[in-house]
Amino acid sequence: MKPTDQLTVSEVARRSGYASSALRYYEREGLIAASRTGGGQRRYQRGVLRRLAFIRAARNVGLSLDEIRVELDQLPESRTPTKSDWLRISHDWHRRLDEQIEALQALRDGLASCIGCGCLSLRQCAISNPADVAVDRVPGGGAVFLPPLLRQPTAQD
Amino acid sequence: MKPTDQLTVSEVARRSGYASSALRYYEREGLIAASRTGGGQRRYQRGVLRRLAFIRAARNVGLSLDEIRVELDQLPESRTPTKSDWLRISHDWHRRLDEQIEALQALRDGLASCIGCGCLSLRQCAISNPADVAVDRVPGGGAVFLPPLLRQPTAQD
């Protein structure tokens, strides 16, 4: 096998769209791995690109790096996710997205009714008071939430 | 007029649902105002509750405090927003929410197609590569994004 799976940092950065500092950070966080040259430089295997695409996808869906690590650890080693792995995960992600969408729609619709009703005081306003939307707030402090911003798309060629 | 508009910090905190530290922070940031007693303690006017409700609503829609300050400054002084003020603002918020919803839907639908097509590699995946969704990225670094989490509802009585 050719040096095809001996990608340098800059190459992975370019192809994944992540900054090299982010790659180092992800490695420290245990999300990706790399071997080293004699001199101590990182060399990545091709598979890391798929892993990074997965990470970005998960971030887009709203998962934290901690959650992503758990998800990745569930796929033993570098085992390529099986069809059932992917089914399980994508179903979960789909559900998350649905929840986020529903929360936003409820908020938007509440706003629409506010426009109509002229409740300028916002006192009972569904927008400032979306209690029915943000339920499921876990006692411990966890929560149901809407996603952070949409991350940069992969620059992968 | 009775001391009705001489609310103490703890009272505003209780009725607005914001921590008193948050109220102090908002004051420093120029979002709300308070008068002082001889001894230097804050006394709020009733109107601050409406303002806080507005702030929470705006936060729920995804505005930053900076954006909210601009919005508030646009309403000269403590002028109660007129019908047209509110129409303008709520239209803007509605639009923002629609954008966020559309972005999430595109993401979700891309995910659905991924499940069907079995593109486990995620190479061309719409989820890791939602370029068409996150357009409008301003050159300067601004962006189009999805909202942060849904804030706590007002505890206002």
Place this chain on the structure above:
DNA sequence: CTTAAAGTTGAAGTCGACTTGAAGTCAAGT
């Protein structure tokens, strides 16, 4: 062999929106 580009580390900085802590002051009831 030289050189420039690319890579290395650890520590510290950034951003937004607050919270926490320490140390001291005010307001109100008895």
Place this chain on the structure above:
DNA sequence: ACTTGACTTCAAGTCGACTTCAACTTTAAG
């Protein structure tokens, strides 16, 4: 007058996900 709880300020801390910096070292080309 005393006590207690509410309040004050200013500085620093927090969280997540990275980025930036300084000071070196390795690699590859010429």
